[in-house]
Amino acid sequence: xxxxxxxxxxxxxxxxxxxxxxxxxxxxxxxxxxxxxxxxxxxxxxxxxxxxxxxxxxxxxxxxxxxxxxxxxxxxxxxxxxxxxxxxxxxxxxxxxxxxxxxxxxxxxxxxxxxxxxxxxxxxxxxxxxxxxxxxxxxxxxxxxxxxxxxxxxxxxxxxxxxxxxxxxxxxxxxxxxxxxxxxx
Amino acid sequence: xxxxxxxxxxxxxxxxxxxxxxxxxxxxxxxxxxxxxxxxxxxxxxxxxxxxxxxxxxxxxxxxxxxxxxxxxxxxxxxxxxxxxxxxxxxxxxxxxxxxxxxxxxxxxxxxxxxxxxxxxxxxxxxxxxxxxxxxxxxxxxxxxxxxxxxxxxxxxxxxxxxxxxxxxxxxxxxxxxxxxxxxxxxxxxxxxxxxxxxxxxxxxxxxxxxxxxxxxxxxxxxxxxxxxxxxxxxxxxxxxxxxxxxxxxxxxxxxxxxxxxxxxxxxxxxxxxxxxxxxxxxxxxxxxxxxxxxxxxxxxxxxxxxxxxxxxxxxxxxxxxxxxxxxxxxxxxxxxxxxxxxxxxxxxx
Ligand SMILES: [Zn+2]
Ligand SMILES: [Zn+2]
Numbered sequence: 001x002x003x004x005x006x007x008x009x010x011x012x013x014x015x016x017x018x019x020x021x022x023x024x025x026x027x028x029x030x031x032x033x034x035x036x037x038x039x040x041x042x043x044x045x046x047x048x049x050x051x052x053x054x055x056x057x058x059x060x061x062x063x064x065x066x067x068x069x070x071x072x073x074x075x076x077x078x079x080x081x082x083x084x085x086x087x088x089x090x091x092x093x094x095x096x097x098x099x100x101x102x103x104x105x106x107x108x109x110x111x112x113x114x115x116x117x118x119x120x121x122x123x124x125x126x127x128x129x130x131x132x133x134x135x136x137x138x139x140x141x142x143x144x145x146x147x148x149x150x151x152x153x154x155x156x157x158x159x160x161x162x163x164x165x166x167x168x169x170x171x172x173x174x175x176x177x178x179x180x181x182x183x184x185x
Numbered sequence: 186x187x188x189x190x191x192x193x194x195x196x197x198x199x200x201x202x203x204x205x206x207x208x209x210x211x212x213x214x215x216x217x218x219x220x221x222x223x224x225x226x227x228x229x230x231x232x233x234x235x236x237x238x239x240x241x242x243x244x245x246x247x248x249x250x251x252x253x254x255x256x257x258x259x260x261x262x263x264x265x266x267x268x269x270x271x272x273x274x275x276x277x278x279x280x281x282x283x284x285x286x287x288x289x290x291x292x293x294x295x296x297x298x299x300x301x302x303x304x305x306x307x308x309x310x311x312x313x314x315x316x317x318x319x320x321x322x323x324x325x326x327x328x329x330x331x332x333x334x335x336x337x338x339x340x341x342x343x344x345x346x347x348x349x350x351x352x353x354x355x356x357x358x359x360x361x362x363x364x365x366x367x368x369x370x371x372x373x374x375x376x377x378x379x380x381x382x383x384x385x386x387x388x389x390x391x392x393x394x395x396x397x398x399x400x401x402x403x404x405x406x407x408x409x410x411x412x413x414x415x416x417x418x419x420x421x422x423x424x425x426x427x428x429x430x431x432x433x434x435x436x437x438x439x440x441x442x443x444x445x446x447x448x449x450x451x452x453x454x455x456x457x458x459x460x461x462x463x464x465x466x467x468x469x470x471x472x473x474x475x476x477x478x479x480x481x482x483x484x485x486x487x488x489x490x491x492x493x494x495x496x497x498x499x500x501x502x503x504x505x506x507x508x509x510x511x512x513x514x515x516x517x518x519x520x521x522x523x524x525x526x527x528x529x530x531x532x533x534x535x
Contacts, residue, residue: 029381080224092305094224096217096340096348099355110345110352110413115387117414120346120356123327125339 003028077101199316203485204433206364206404206498209275210322211311212330213349213358217338221350222286222303230287230303234259237302240336241291244329255291255300260284266516269507275313277301298329305350306358308333317433319361319425323417346413356413361424364393365432368403368482369439372454379405379432386428387411393474402474402501407432440486455483459492463534467520468527473504477530496533503529 010026079097148157271277288303301309312322340348346356391406458479483489
């Protein structure tokens with residue numbers, strides 16, 4: 001289908017019924033952006049939720065949705081009493097435990113809104129500061145290493161590579177404090 | 186509430202300040218053991234406030250954190266004008282201003298660091314800086330985060346990272362944003378292309394006051410959306426070294442194309458804007474922002490020699506309603522605001 005305003009393919013289709021009169025709008029990406037219609041994939045999170053987490057049948061009131069989805073929307077967080085259905089309405093969780101209670105549904109949603117990411121990397125409490133400093137330091141070393149290789153300064157490059165390896169080793173043994181979870185990638 | 190009478194920022198030229206007005210790093214954090222703000226009882230909200238106050242005010246006494254003396258503003262006992270002033274200075278969000286919850290903000294003496302308490306998350310800490318200098322801002326916010334973390338336990342999970350009320354902030358909880366001034370892209374009708382490109386790169390494009398606001402005066406606030414699966418420094422690098430420079434270059438190109446191919450148009454837009462600002466007797470906010478934006482472009486492109494850039498930069502803030510009322514020392518109605526705005530601009534531009 002073509003855009004109402006030009007010859008490009010329409011990507012946004014909007015049907016509104018006003019006073020019994022059906023009105024269809026089909027727009028290409030450019031004209032949709034111009035007329036302020038949200039592009040697919042850029043909706044607020046609660047709209048994403050209804051579309052992707054809930055099956056279409058379950059979304060309509062009284063519909064005969066799959067048992068699994070119905071059970072999941074009735075799921076309650078022990079920490080704060082929030083139901084998944086309530087979260088779906090607001091897009092805001094009630095407490096830290098909600099992340100456990102709704103882990104299954106949230107993992108799909110989070111992956112979707114976070115460019116496919118599934119796990120945290122970066123700063124963690126207790127290793128605060130240190131971990132960020134190390135990231136900065138490592139980044140600096142990697143840049144210097146790249147530059148050294150580009151400039152064919154192989155001795156320097158070898159030295160920098162040793163320093164980087166040293167950092168890995170120190171990270172690996174947990175360097176004193178909280179040993180476990182701080183390195184994931 | 187005592188605020189610095191004028192923004193102290195634009196005294197020195199900041200990196201890329203021809204296009205980047207300011208930048209900001211924000212961290213979202215929640216205190217372990219309390220429900221998130223939307224599910225917290227009044228008692229729990231008060232307890233979060235008490236904890237935050239104690240920790241944040243103690244930072245100034247700690248040598249590690251240097252000159253970090255914080256001012257505490259209890260927003261439930263503040264006037265509407267004070268809260269609006271804070272919104273206009275981007276020290277609190279509109280949400281926090283309008284919220285009915287027990288809430289507060291802690292602000293550093295130089296007004297570059299603020300910590301909102303009981304916004305969507307228990308703590309929303311931000312560092313503001315002029316121009317494009319997110320690296321320094323990240324280091325500073327990290328120090329504050331460490332200081333807070335040394336005294337309270339954060340809600341954190343090994344898998345998801347820092348737990349936030351909205352799952353879109355989970356992970357690092359870090360949001361980098363820049364306030365861009367893109368008048369040439371607006372004049373050359375290319376702003377929509379930038380908007381689309383930004384969205385394709387998983388960036389959020391917002392107006393002058395964030396979420397759901399219009400892009401007054403050709404200002405666009407751009408920020409990263411992804412907060413999970415990448416380190417803070419990775420996110421920073423991509424945003425500051427890769428993405429934002431491309432948009433800056435695009436605006437600069439539009440400016441030079443304007444100067445080369447459409448000199449009369451450029452001169453007309455900028456001189457006309459200045460003429461109106463120098464003569465208007467009534468000025469609406471939106472009109473003032475739009476005209477100031479064009480004058481700023483003219484000054485940066487050496488089309489308007491007799492207007493100091495600093496004065497223009499400060500006017501963007503001073504023409505906002507609460508700042509005009511502060512200046513007048515009185516509450517003003519809509520008509521009085523438009524008159525006061527025109528007076529101030531006329532005098533400054535004379
Ligand atoms: Zn079209
Ligand atoms: Zn919960």
